[in-house]
């Protein structure tokens with residue numbers, strides 16, 4: 277049984293994070309495109325799916341182990357790449373890297389991370405995957421890929437669903453900007469959340485660590501509208517390791533990616549942060565699985581909040597599942613202990629759900645468990 281800290285489910289972590297974080301930071305993490313309907317529908321569509329239960333099956337021993345792109349994971353979920361995680365708690369990137377190492381699960385190290393890709397690689401010990409954003413200058417991309425290779429990354433996640441950064445009014449209302457611009461309303465916001473403000477001040481304000489002390493700069497809001505299939509082909513030629521393309525929702529795009537030689541597609545709506553009117557990503561997962569066939573590796577994120585949700589994504593055809601915001605909420609709510617607790621809770625939820633479905637191995641999940 278998991279106890280202490282007040283976290284019993286993702287929603288507890290979110291509620292505590294909302295209390296503890298400055299509004300500006302909570303809105304950056306929790307926010308989505310427009311008024312957030314795309315994000316809500318991601319979660320609702322998964323929640324509304326129903327599972328068959330089975331009885332009188334011996335389910336005493338259950339395995340949650342998964343393998344993806346040659347990586348054997350002890351838990352059936354990983355950590356989606358997220359920029360500026362240290363805003364949720366000082367040292368958050370390092371906490372995520374340690375979680376990845378502990379369970380041998382993939383940890384997406386973002387181009388826009390608040391810890392350098394080299395430091396994340398060191399701490400995750402072979403479990404970090406580097407996530408690439410095109411920054412508007414191919415020489416910067418090249419230098420990031422050189423650094424990722426030198427740091428030992430074997431998997432590259434190339435994110436393609438941000439031709440322009442989505443409009444997120446919640447961020448704008450509270451004046452979220454990187455680097456911070458501190459006007460009167462931010463000053464009040466920080467003063468009302470002293471625990472976060474003092475902790476973050478002592479640790480040093482989070483920055484885009486991959487671009488500190490190097491010639492190139494990175495602007496998270498810069499247009500990437502020029503990125504096209506030719507660019508993808510250059511990345512594919514250049515990167516010798518496994519290549520995952522993230523942010524795909526249309527079956528035709530998935531099929532085209534297969535023909536361009538990528539190793540896996542990550543079905544994701546960026547947690548609804550890019551387009552409010554986007555379809556629920558879980559629906560796209562089903563369509564893409566039908567299009568690419570049984571064997572092509574698909575990774576899924578967007579809207580997963582519980583172990584039952586994890587099971588549903590596998591039932592819809594995912595080969596691996598990742599979560600984003602829940603981990604940031606957990607660290608904001610309870611630091612590393614909160615993070616470990618939430619990860620244990622989600623694993624326990626998966627295990628209990630398997631037992632209810634009469635299954636002993638996460639790899640047994642398929643469409644037949646869906647009502």
Ligand SMILES: Cc1cc2nc3c(=O)[nH]c(=O)nc-3n(C[C@H](O)[C@H](O)[C@H](O)COP(=O)(O)O)c2cc1C
Pocket residue numbers: 304305306318356357358359360386387388389407435522544545546547548549577578579580598599600601602
């Ligand atoms: C605060 C925050 C920062 C993010 N930064 C990135 C990023 O730098 N690169 C990227 O590919 N996706 C980024 N994402 C999207 C996540 O990788 C992931 O697709 C999304 O969070 C999944 O949805 P969920 O939060 O509902 O689990 C970010 C998401 C959040 C919440």
